[in-house]
Amino acid sequence: MGIQINVLLFLAKTDPMAAQALCDAVRQHIDDDNLWVYYAQAPLLPAARSNDLTNAGCAIDLPKSRLQTSVSGQDEWMQAVALLMQLEKEGSSPAIGAEARHLLETIAADDFSTVAQSPPLIYQNDATGTVKRYYWSKNIGFALWLRLYFASLHAPSPACAGSDAECRANE
16 A cells, blocks of 8 residues: 555656546555555554645545554554644644644653654565564654654644634744
């Protein structure tokens, strides 16, 4: 799935008709196992590109079942991506901003020990392969934390409910 997303985003810039054809094919087969070979246990990157797909004219609802992972330590990263995707959309709520700030604090605790102990799983090799391999990235963990941090800066605070312009100016 991640590979198809990257190809689709490339085509969106270079060959929009081919991008649309690939988008239609991906939509039709979004839940097929063969699209998720490298991301069945590591859906972080496909989830993180969902807004990019929408912005490229190919809004795809990734199946919730595909955005789950049984790999220990990945729940916080999947939550970070979900919050980031919500914050990058128009009209994020104070509750989302507060949840993001809480998660940022959790990940940053103890000198970012979460990043060191449970970095994001970015993909795994084919589960039918003779050797099981998993690919983790501390750098993606730090990059995701930074993206979430900057996105959360623009989220309204829970204390700033409504359209109080003075409250927003003080954030």
